[in-house]
Amino acid sequence: MVGFGVVGKGVATILARRYAEKVKGYGFNPKVVAIADIDGTVVNPRGFKPEKLEAIKQRGYPISADPDFGHPGMSALEVIDSVEAEVVVEVTPVNIKDAEPALSHITRAFKTGKHIVTTNKGPLALAMPALTELADYNNVYLRFSGTVGGGTPMLEFAKRCLAGDKILAIKGILNGTTNYILTEMSQNRVAFQKALKNAQNLGYAEREPSMDIDGFDTACKVVILANWILNKKITLKDVSRTGIRNVSLQALDKASKRGNTIKLIGSINGEGATVKPTEIPKNNALCVSGVLNAVTFFTEFAGEQTLVGRGAGGMETASAVLRDLLDIRHKLASKVFT
Numbered sequence: 013m014v015g016f017g018v019v020g021k022g023v024a025t026i027l028a029r030r031y032a033e034k035v036k037g038y039g040f041n042p043k044v045v046a047i048a049d050i051d052g053t054v055v056n057p058r059g060f061k062p063e064k065l066e067a068i069k070q071r072g073y074p075i076s077a078d079p080d081f082g083h084p085g086m087s088a089l090e091v092i093d094s095v096e097a098e099v100v101v102e103v104t105p106v107n108i109k110d111a112e113p114a115l116s117h118i119t120r121a122f123k124t125g126k127h128i129v130t131t132n133k134g135p136l137a138l139a140m141p142a143l144t145e146l147a148d149y150n151n152v153y154l155r156f157s158g159t160v161g162g163g164t165p166m167l168e169f170a171k172r173c174l175a176g177d178k179i180l181a182i183k184g185i186l187n188g189t190t191n192y193i194l195t196e197m198s199q200n201r202v203a204f205q206k207a208l209k210n211a212q213n214l215g216y217a218e219r220e221p222s223m224d225i226d227g228f229d230t231a232c233k234v235v236i237l238a239n240w241i242l243n244k245k246i247t248l249k250d251v252s253r254t255g256i257r258n259v260s261l262q263a264l265d266k267a268s269k270r271g272n273t274i275k276l277i278g279s280i281n282g283e284g285a286t287v288k289p290t291e292i293p294k295n296n297a298l299c300v301s302g303v304l305n306a307v308t309f310f311t312e313f314a315g316e317q318t319l320v321g322r323g324a325g326g327m328e329t330a331s332a333v334l335r336d337l338l339d340i341r342h343k344l345a346s347k348v349f350t
């Protein structure tokens with residue numbers, strides 16, 4: 013595991029809490045053999061016991077200071093090169109300038125024959141077509157269900173449940189922070205700056221909120237949906253993007269008089285990929301409030317299918333990592349590379 017923050021620790025908690033269940037229910041017996049964060053690593057080729065993972069997680073000092081298994085200064089790349097493992101779980105912070113350090117972790121994992129499960133949108137947003145090709149070339153899997161919808165299985169729903177139908181277009185509220193701000197503005201008549209402050213105080217928005225409010229986060233998710241579901245080989249630069257900074261209370265009032273409201277909508281259809289504040293009917297299935305996310309798949313035969321859920325959260329996103337690990341295990345068991 014590379015990165016041991018909110019999501020990484022969540023994965024450790026889920027593995028510890030549900031270890032016996034997983035072994036019994038799925039014949040799934042995962043062993044965490046190494047964890048790397050920015051200071052160094054802990055390595056145990058025999059696999060850490062769940063209680064040891066919990067203990068490492070609870071401590072306040074760097075994981076590499078562990079007296080039994082710590083390697084201060086050992087980098088994630090060194091671990092990926094030297095430790096025997098089937099999968100690398102990449103959960104380092106997002107970076108949409110050059111996707112590092114995650115991009116290097118992912119490509120190194122592929123080159124050493126390891127599958128990747130990641131919740132990090134950066135590498136996918138900037139290089140998804142190349143990364144899926146590299147995974148295929150190296151005969152390994154790249155899974156990333158936590159990148160869109162957090163714990164809500166939006167990618168799996170479209171890929172599996174709608175298999176056999178044709179998805180023609182996708183539209184969604186894919187960012188909880190902007191949805192919270194727009195909900196505050198429309199339902200409580202709070203001005204944009206005040207709503208942003210509230211979101212920051214509640215921990216929904218970063219101190220530097222551009223990633224959310226300028227629509228970058230939604231655009232990253234649009235790229236992932238477009239590649240994975242619609243087979244469109246696009247990257248972040250192909251998404252036309254407008255954030256919510258200029259949405260006014262007056263515009264929301266006018267929309268309201270028409271029975272509508274304004275949401276930050278990411279969409280992909282025959283005309284391209286866009287992110288922009290969009291007027292939608294209040295009674296539309298997509299029109300969810302607060303930090304909720306929602307996505308509608310427009311299909312040829314099954315009509316419109318909308319999925320709603322919490323789009324982030326450490327444990328929710330960690331549950332998506334486990335889902336991906338199980339998926340890889342099933343695939344390996346049946347030895348099908350798709």
Ligand SMILES: NC(=O)c1ccc[n+]([C@@H]2O[C@H](COP(=O)([O-])OP(=O)(O)OC[C@H]3O[C@@H](n4cnc5c(N)ncnc54)[C@H](OP(=O)(O)O)[C@@H]3O)[C@@H](O)[C@H]2O)c1
Nearest residue numbers: 015016017018019049050103104105106131132324325326
């Ligand atoms: N949290 C969520 O609800 C959520 C939801 C969906 C997706 N995600 C995505 O999941 C990823 C992880 O999120 P998070 O909330 O767990 O982030 P986080 O709490 O900031 O944790 C990131 C971890 O990565 C480590 N790290 C940073 N640079 C590193 C490097 N060069 N080598 C190895 N480790 C490094 C950090 O170490 P230090 O602590 O020592 O700096 C920390 O352990 C992000 O890409 C995020 O966008 C998160």
